Amino acid sequence: MDTVEKIVEDFASDIAMGPFSSGTRLRDMIRAIRACKTAAEERAVVRRECAEIRAAIGENQQEIRHRNMAKLMFIHMLGYPTHFGQMECLKLIAAAGYPEKRIGYLGLMLLLDERQEVLMLVTNSLKQDLNHSNQFIVGLALCALGNICSAEMARDLSPEVERLMRSRDVNTKKKAALCAIRIVRKVPDLAENFMGLASSLLKEKHHGILISAVQLCTELCKSSKDALEYLRKNCVEGLVRILRDVSNSSYAPEYDVAGISDPFLHIRVLKLMRILGQGDADCSEYMNDILAQVATKNESNKNAANAILYECVQTIMGIEATSGLRVLAINILGRFLSNRDNNIRYVALNMLMRAITVDTQAVQRHRTTILECVKDADASIRKRALELVFLLVNDTNVKPLTKELVDYLDSADPDFKEDLTAKICSIVEKFSQEKLWYLDQMFKVLSLAGNHVKDDVWHALVVVISNASELQGYSVRLLYMALQAFVDQGSLVRVAVWCIGEYGEMLVNNVGMLQGEEPITVTESDAVDAVQLALNRYSADVTTRAMCLVALLKLSSRFPSTSERIKQIVSQNKKNIVLELQQRSIEFSSIIQRHQSIRPSLLERMPALDEASYLLRRASATQATLAADKPTPAVTPGGLKLPNGVAKPATSPLVDLLDLSSDDVPAITTASTTTAPNDFLQDLLGIGGISSSPAAAPSSASTDILIDLLSIGSSPSQNGPPAADSTPAQVGAIVPEATDLLSSLSSSTSVSGTKSAPAVPQDMDLLDGLPSNTSVSGLVNHSSITAFKSATLKINFDFKKQPEKPHETTVHATFTNLTSSSYTDFVFQAAVPKFIQLRLDPASGNIVPASGNGSVTQGFSVTNNQHGQKPLAMRIRMSYKVNGEDRLEQGQVSNFPAGL
Numbered sequence: 086m087d088t089v090e091k092i093v094e095d096f097a098s099d100i101a102m103g104p105f106s107s108g109t110r111l112r113d114m115i116r117a118i119r120a121c122k123t124a125a126e127e128r129a130v131v132r133r134e135c136a137e138i139r140a141a142i143g144e145n146q147q148e149i150r151h152r153n154m155a156k157l158m159f160i161h162m163l164g165y166p167t168h169f170g171q172m173e174c175l176k177l178i179a180a181a182g183y184p185e186k187r188i189g190y191l192g193l194m195l196l197l198d199e200r201q202e203v204l205m206l207v208t209n210s211l212k213q214d215l216n217h218s219n220q221f222i223v224g225l226a227l228c229a230l231g232n233i234c235s236a237e238m239a240r241d242l243s244p245e246v247e248r249l250m251r252s253r254d255v256n257t258k259k260k261a262a263l264c265a266i267r268i269v270r271k272v273p274d275l276a277e278n279f280m281g282l283a284s285s286l287l288k289e290k291h292h293g294i295l296i297s298a299v300q301l302c303t304e305l306c307k308s309s310k311d312a313l314e315y316l317r318k319n320c321v322e323g324l325v326r327i328l329r330d331v332s333n334s335s336y337a338p339e340y341d342v343a344g345i346s347d348p349f350l351h352i353r354v355l356k357l358m359r360i361l362g363q364g365d366a367d368c369s370e371y372m373n374d375i376l377a378q379v380a381t382k383n384e385s386n387k388n389a390a391n392a393i394l395y396e397c398v399q400t401i402m403g404i405e406a407t408s409g410l411r412v413l414a415i416n417i418l419g420r421f422l423s424n425r426d427n428n429i430r431y432v433a434l435n436m437l438m439r440a441i442t443v444d445t446q447a448v449q450r451h452r453t454t455i456l457e458c459v460k461d462a463d464a465s466i467r468k469r470a471l472e473l474v475f476l477l478v479n480d481t482n483v484k485p486l487t488k489e490l491v492d493y494l495d496s497a498d499p500d501f502k503e504d505l506t507a508k509i510c511s512i513v514e515k516f517s518q519e520k521l522w523y524l525d526q527m528f529k530v531l532s533l534a535g536n537h538v539k540d541d542v543w544h545a546l547v548v549v550i551s552n553a554s555e556l557q558g559y560s561v562r563l564l565y566m567a568l569q570a571f572v573d574q575g576s577l578v579r580v581a582v583w584c585i586g587e588y589g590e591m592l593v594n595n596v597g598m599l600q601g602e603e604p605i606t607v608t609e610s611d612a613v614d615a616v617q618l619a620l621n622r623y624s625a626d627v628t629t630r631a632m633c634l635v636a637l638l639k640l641s642s643r644f645p646s647t648s649e650r651i652k653q654i655v656s657q658n659k660k661n662i663v664l665e666l667q668q669r670s671i672e673f674s675s676i677i678q679r680h681q682s683i684r685p686s687l688l689e690r691m692p693a694l695d696e697a698s699y700l701l702r703r704a705s706a707t708q709a710t711l712a713a714d715k716p717t718p719a720v721t722p723g724g725l726k727l728p729n730g731v732a733k734p735a736t737s738p739l740v741d742l743l744d745l746s747s748d749d750v751p752a753i754t755t756a757s758t759t760t761a762p763n764d765f766l767q768d769l770l771g772i773g774g775i776s777s778s779p780a781a782a783p784s785s786a787s788t789d790i791l792i793d794l795l796s797i798g799s800s801p802s803q804n805g806p807p808a809a810d811s812t813p814a815q816v817g818a819i820v821p822e823a824t825d826l827l828s829s830l831s832s833s834t835s836v837s838g839t840k841s842a843p844a845v846p847q848d849m850d851l852l853d854g855l856p857s858n859t860s861v862s863g864l865v866n867h868s869s870i871t872a873f874k875s876a877t878l879k880i881n882f883d884f885k886k887q888p889e890k891p892h893e894t895t896v897h898a899t900f901t902n903l904t905s906s907s908y909t910d911f912v913f914q915a916a917v918p919k920f921i922q923l924r925l926d927p928a929s930g931n932i933v934p935a936s937g938n939g940s941v942t943q944g945f946s947v948t949n950n951q952h953g954q955k956p957l958a959m960r961i962r963m964s965y966k967v968n969g970e971d972r973l974e975q976g977q978v979s980n981f982p983a984g985l
Contacts, residue, residue: 535574
């Protein structure tokens with residue numbers, strides 16, 4: 086602001102020295118404004134001055150017009166409106182003298198822009214001044230035109246600018262070239278008028294003209310393909326000559342910057358070369374030698390030279406350069422990484438991230454230097470270097486790179502640990518070739534930065550451990566030792582507690598020892614101590630405490646001698662203020678104390694988790710919000726190959742299929758894929774909370790049975806949903822449904838969830854006295870139907886309904902292949918009218934085997950909100966591939982049993 090004020094004051098001073106001077110009132114106004122202590126005082130001074138200027142304009146006082154214009158410009162710079170003085174600019178421009186024109190043009194550029202209609206009135210004055218005999222007045226007109234030129238003015242005044250580009254005066258020629266840039270931007274159609282002139286200007290010797298001509302050529306290339314081709318044929322040789330001359334020129338004080346001859350011209354020429362050489366092998370070949378000369382001649386110990394080198398590298402990577410030249414450019418970036426200037430290192434990392442797609446091997450040579458940047462004190466450099474390292478990882482270098490990153494994890498800045506941990510986990514998951522290496526690296530990360538590991542990462546680790554039966558003993562031993570040393574790492578504690586609960590006997594008996602592994606001595610009491618330590622330490626973490634309680638319950642079955650101690654530990658949470666923990670404590674205490682006969686089968690080791698299914702859920706979790714907020718077909722952006730009921734792209738909107746007899750608008754539903762990755766394992770680990778979604782609530786029959794079995798208060802009423810505080814917790818996923826508890830028992834005795842049960846005393850246990858052949862019922866089966874059948878596919882529906890919820894129906898669909906070729910990428914979709922709610926569950930697979938080799942099943946629930954008034958109606962569509970060829974079948978199900 087002070088610089089602009091000085092310019093205005095200088096203009097006023099120049100005018101004050103003229104014969105029409107009226108003193109230095111501008112300086113008085115500036116002093117008065119600067120002396121104001123409040124904004125109100127400043128506004129008062131400005132209002133007073135504006136009133137005096139309006140009065141002078143109304144009285145047409147020509148002798149002080151220049152001074153008023155200077156004051157208006159200062160007021161405009163303060164942010165106050167000055168539109169009432171715009172016509173005064175035009176009057177000053179129309180004056181004959183140079184001083185008036187100078188302040189008039191300055192006011193024109195400050196107070197007006199190309200959107201002002203008043204600007205049309207100045208076109209004629211500009212044309213006259215462009216043809217003026219005084220080169221300084223011509224320069225004023227060119228400066229104004231280059232700043233505020235509109236499309237109409239560009240068309241009108243383009244011939245004058247072309248003529249002035251042929252002028253003999255250096256300043257006029259330079260300003261005309263700069264003005265031509267504005268004209269080409271506003272009217273690209275005029276680019277062809279300046280192609281020849283721009284090419285001819287490149288033969289000049291004056292650097293000011295050269296840099297203006299290079300900038301004009303750059304603008305022409307951007308605005309017109311014809312201009313680009315013309316300049317490729319006529320300008321490359323001239324640009325190479327300019328770059329060679331300026332690189333080899335002797336010392337010239339007017340162009341020297343820190344010992345470098347005109348770095349600004351260097352950079353402009355290199356940018357234009359990059360545009361001309363991109364995608365053109367001939368031009369690129371012509372540039373190779375001069376680019377190699379520039380890259381090797383400039384030293385990187387000066388900032389101006391670094392700017393030239395960086396632009397040279399960008400040009401080399403942007404054109405069709407030879408492989409040797411690209412290696413040279415990447416080596417320059419490698420030298421930049423060793424520079425002490427953070428800005429230079431940052432731009433080098435940015436450029437290397439782009440260069441890695443061009444020449445990966447050349448970038449790999451600087452891997453050590455890049456890894457050092459990951460440990461830099463500057464946060465922005467660390468993050469950028471980490472992203473570059475992630476791009477450098479491949480199957481051959483994954484182990485050494487991962488080791489370097491894991492070693493740095495211990496000393497990394499706490500703010501950087503989260504990003505570093507996420508990248509390490511991504512690398513390990515993506516490039517792990519053997520499970521042992523994967524487990525070792527993940528255990529190290531959990532030990533050093535377990536508090537920064539996201540839930541979906543350690544969930545995936547649990548899934549891998551459950552599937553690696555030969556490494557389960559090794560894993561539990563390693564996690565037990567890590568737990569002793571790093572008990573403050575939350576994710577490590579959760580994984581360790583889960584493994585101790587599942588594989589505690591392997592820990593105590595040193596089962597599954599690997600070659601070279603040292604045996605450890607752990608007693609049953611030591612295993613319980615480890616879980617108890619975690620339980621006491623994480624008093625505020627409900628999830629960890631819940632997992633600890635589940636682990637203790639399982640250890641009570643694996644180590645019968647510790648049952649009494651475990652019961653005491655578990656019972657301490659019976660009065661916990663957290664309902665989830667209180668309920669678990671009561672239930673688990675009851676199992677330990679009263680149900681020893683069924684405890685071994687109830688607490689068996691968890692079966693191997695479906696790794697593919699979990700990864701599928703994890704991949705689709707990002708689309709959960711979209712599926713919940715908006716009813717759409719079961720479609721997933723990205724084209725993932727997913728099983729039935731999980732999102733997959735559809736070939737056309739499913740709504741086109743709907744031609745139901747009901748007048749209601751059909752509602753299209755998706756599969757129930759809204760479960761986040763942590764929900765998936767929380768269900769398995771028995772730590773999930775109560776779902777707020779009606780569709781996700783457990784059936785009342787299952788709830789009643791488990792409440793009765795575990796002696797938790799009274800049963801819910803017949804018609805009401807289960808109370809929130811009586812929802813049972815699952816026991817380590819060994820009890821996915823209530824009926825699993827008694828799957829081995831059969832009897833004519835029936836525990837029905839459809840009748841109202843009397844209140845059950847707290848100390849009473851309904852399992853006591855139950856014979857071993859007890860059965861469980863509560864669902865009414867309906868006859869099966871063939872919902873769809875063609876020459877290639879058959880679909881059967883089985884129905885189950887709870888008597889107390891007549892409007893809800895659970896459907897079990899079976900898809901049978903009737904051909905000798907298997908179907909891949911099988912997807913089942915359904916649409917129903919608006920009065921029906923449909924919830925699809927994931928299918929058992931997405932490959933339907935050939936006839937006689939099995940089938941695919943899928944469940945879904947249907948809620949008929951107009952039960953008894955309107956029957957069920959449904960349109961279905963099946964898409965799949967046969968030998969890579971897409972197939973699509975669709976139909977309408979109209980034979981639902983009555984009463985649904």
